[in-house]
Amino acid sequence: MSDFNRRDFIRIASGATLATGVLGFPGLLLAAGPKVVIVGGGVGGCTAAKYLRKLDPRIDVTLVEPKAAYTSCFMSNEVLSGDRTIESITFDYEGLKRHGVKIISDRVSVIDPEKKQVVTDGGERFPYDACVVSPGVDFKWDAIEGYDAEVAETIPHAWFAGKQTVTLRKQIESMPEGGKVIIVAPPNPFKCPPGPYERAAQIAMYCKHHKPKAKILILDPKDAFSKQGLFRQGWSKLYGFGTENSMIEWVGAAGGGKVEAIDPSTMTLQAEIEEFQADVINIIPPQKAGKVAFASDLVDGDWCPVDKMTFESKRHPGIHVLGDASNAAKMPKSAYAANSQAKVAAAAIVARFNGLEPGDPTFVNTCYSILGEEHGISVAAVYRLDKETNVIESIKGSGGLSPMDASDEQRKREVTYAHSWFKNLIHDMMG
Ligand SMILES: Cc1cc2nc3c(=O)[nH]c(=O)nc-3n(C[C@H](O)[C@H](O)[C@H](O)COP(=O)(O)OP(=O)(O)OC[C@H]3O[C@@H](n4cnc5c(N)ncnc54)[C@H](O)[C@@H]3O)c2cc1C
The missing domain is CATH 3.50.50.60 (FAD/NAD(P)-binding domain)
Known part of the structure; x- marks a missing residue:
């Protein structure tokens, strides 16, 4: 040229x-x-x-x-349900080399x-x-007393996909029937705002088939989270959320969900109001x-x-x-x-x-969450830059949330869209 x-x-x-x-x-x-x-x-x-x-x-x-290969965090929650392997989300850099990019390890x-x-x-x-x-x-390792990089090897955060994702999956598999998993969600801002809530659903998806009496408790330092209405609706439909027999429970800041300390030897978490004990703990630290x-x-x-x-x-x-x-x-x-x-x-x-x-930039984002084998939800937006404030604003009417009254067929289709989005994104970044 x-x-x-x-x-x-x-x-x-x-x-x-x-x-x-x-x-x-x-x-x-x-x-x-x-x-x-x-x-x-x-x-x-x-x-x-x-x-x-x-x-x-x-x-x-x-x-x-x-690292010799990239293991994507996106779709890594599916490793926890057993729906995919860690290998299926791990990709080498050969594609980039074909584009003439020099890779230095x-x-x-x-x-x-x-x-x-x-x-x-x-x-x-x-x-x-x-x-x-x-x-x-x-991570901000000093935020939760008793939790550091070394403890995270056995009480995983699994917020970087890889070895810890596999550890967490094994812990869930070997937990006794009727066991309890606690997910400690981080404060804003953090990577993948819907991630902890999708994770709860993916763990429940596995437990529903293999440990139907298991409980998954989310302790959260926030009172609201991404796609909250859609998550609550999906959790209710699939895992009885809001009933006495719910597999998933969520405790926000107002209910004392902020975790202050962990004792790894007794698998006990000290939250603001009470102590919680679990068979499996997943702490996602502040970032x-x-x-x-x-x-x-x-x-x-x-x-x-x-x-x-x-x-x-x-x-x-x-x-x-x-x-x-x-x-x-x-x-x-x-x-x-x-x-x-x-x-x-x-x-x-x-x-x-x-x-x-x-040129004037525009941006796009779509975030899918898979709550069950046939239940996906999403949020999407197109953004423009407000040059006066240098703030990226979503363009009105450009996206939005999956409708609350979506049909079963639409929810099922969103799972297909999520998987297709994943393949396209990986190809776009390194294929
Ligand atoms: C469980 C989970 C689920 C998610 N699901 C979704 C989803 O469905 N949709 C979505 O859009 N997003 C999702 N995300 C978020 C998404 O993974 C991140 O937002 C995205 O990876 C950010 O890209 P990045 O380039 O900033 O960082 P990363 O993709 O994390 O890449 C950072 C890279 O930098 C390297 N690096 C770090 N320090 C150095 C250094 N000093 N020298 C050289 N290299 C270094 C790391 O090894 C790593 O390879 C999810 C995240 C999690 C944890």
Whole structure:
């Protein structure tokens, strides 16, 4: 493609217009091979890597990720019900390599914005013209007394899909009939707002068939949660929620659901008003941006402030922070949100390399939750940026929740849509 045609292509792809003022990368205009280094091979990182290469194949894209394969958190609750295996949600990086992305198996210790270098634990330094950071979340380990990374090996959070997801599944399988599972939900904001409530349903789905007297209790420091009406309705229909024999029980903040401490030796949780004991405990701790964001001075409080036009850090120019680690209000911390943000950031980076200004971004998010074999619910929205406030607002009438009065057939169809969404997203980010 000639330079002229490539510029036209990028303008169309990104909605960008020619810059009239000072360009971020005037020296790179029409130059070959600007370098982008990507930190984290999850949803945001992979999508950005692939789309940078698709938008402008001259760009030299290097992705640094410590794990050999990506295990997706989305759909990992289905491993808990036994509906799928951990292998079915684990994907290698061969697809990205075919797009010409260089994969480096290492962990980034720090990003040096002065020298414009990404430094790894292995001692390598990767210079960049633009850096994309999508490291996901880290936990606030000091929030619940007695709970830390070591205890989490046996009392799993399973909020990063992988070994702990399998541990939790095994614990549920080996729990006695009539046993009790407690899920400790985190405070807002956290990754996947409907996740703990879908998890309760997925565990109940397994118990309904194999341990019908089991109980699943959610202890929650909040008084409301995502898709609450739809969850309560689904739990009622499938697991008797709200009746004496309900398999699922939810205790919110007003009822004393905030957990303050755990004694792992007796499997006892100390909540605000009373103590709870269980056979299986799943604590999902409060969250903040991934460690490398703190090490690289990209945070303000718990999350990374960004200009939502480009997802460029408000703290260090040339570094774009995406996904769960960013403060992308009012988008939720979800895979689809990270995927959408990555495309906006990739288009903005390519525009800048080519002497163009970024176009007006739009974003999309859909979040499915599977409550039973034939019962799915969802929330969807299309978003635009309010440039005055730099807040991402959902466009009125663009999405919404699954209807409360949906037919059984519609609920069943949403399960099919959820599985199809999963396949499409994985393909879009790394296929
Ligand atoms: C149980 C559960 C269910 C979910 N279900 C859904 C769903 O149905 N729909 C949905 O949209 N979202 C869902 N999510 C949320 C979704 O998984 C996240 O929002 C999404 O993965 C965020 O993408 P990300 O790129 O920010 O981070 P991640 O996908 O978590 O990727 C971060 C990557 O960065 C790497 N990394 C971290 N630190 C470093 C470092 N220092 N150097 C190099 N690499 C590093 C990590 O190893 C990881 O591979 C779910 C989450 C959970 C926990």
